[in-house]
Amino acid sequence: MITLDLASARKVLAAQPFSVLVGARLMAFEPGRAVLALDIREDLKQQNGFMHGGVLAYAADNAITFAAGTKLGAEVLTSGVTISYMRPASGATLEAEASVTYAGRRQAVCRCDLVAVSEDGARSLVAVAQGSVLSVA
Known part of the structure; x- marks a missing residue:
């Protein structure tokens, strides 16, 4: 199993064209946990001025996969994600904090909280x- 540290995980993120497009940053990558952040920019909003739900789903999916990768190794793919939106996302930054709730030999299940952070913190x-993530190694 290939394991990653934060610097290596950031290189993986930088190799994802869509992640580069939205400006995603990997803020934490430690056993059982990953935090992904991105700025809430005008070009990522929907018609009412809130961050588009698809961008939130992307952030959850990627954070979940990185968190699972801390347990399963670097060669993983998402097998499913569900998301529940509770309120519109607005502010300065979106943070997606994922943690592993179960990890077996080939599958992990993770939870992700998506938090909007305002200019004043x-x-x-x-x-x-x-989400569920499978090892493909």
């Missing part, structure tokens, strides 16, 4: 997600 939980 106030945090608001905007969505929660759960």
